[in-house]
Amino acid sequence: MTDPRVTGCCSHLLSDILMIGLCTYLTGGTDYEDMRKFALERGSELGDMLSLPNGIPSTDIFKRVLDINY
Numbered sequence: 001m002t003d004p005r006v007t008g009c010c011s012h013l014l015s016d017i018l019m020i021g022l023c024t025y026l027t028g029g030t031d032y033e034d035m036r037k038f039a040l041e042r043g044s045e046l047g048d049m050l051s052l053p054n055g056i057p058s059t060d061i062f063k064r065v066l067d068i069n070y
Helices: 014-026 032-046 059-066
Strands: none
Touching: 014 032, 014 059, 032 059
8 A cells, every 4th residue: 555645744654553543443443542542552562563663643643644534
């Protein structure tokens, strides 16, 4: 999948955002706040699959990247 975001303006990896979103969904999460909570509480369990070079994305980041209405 190609990253549709502006190159050089993104501090979080698309792969990290998508992986957290998928894992949140699979564990019963329903919104962007759940994604952030999942990453804070269980992100270390996914250490081999996540890079998180700039920490855990905010709720707003999840919304901007995953909102299909942009």
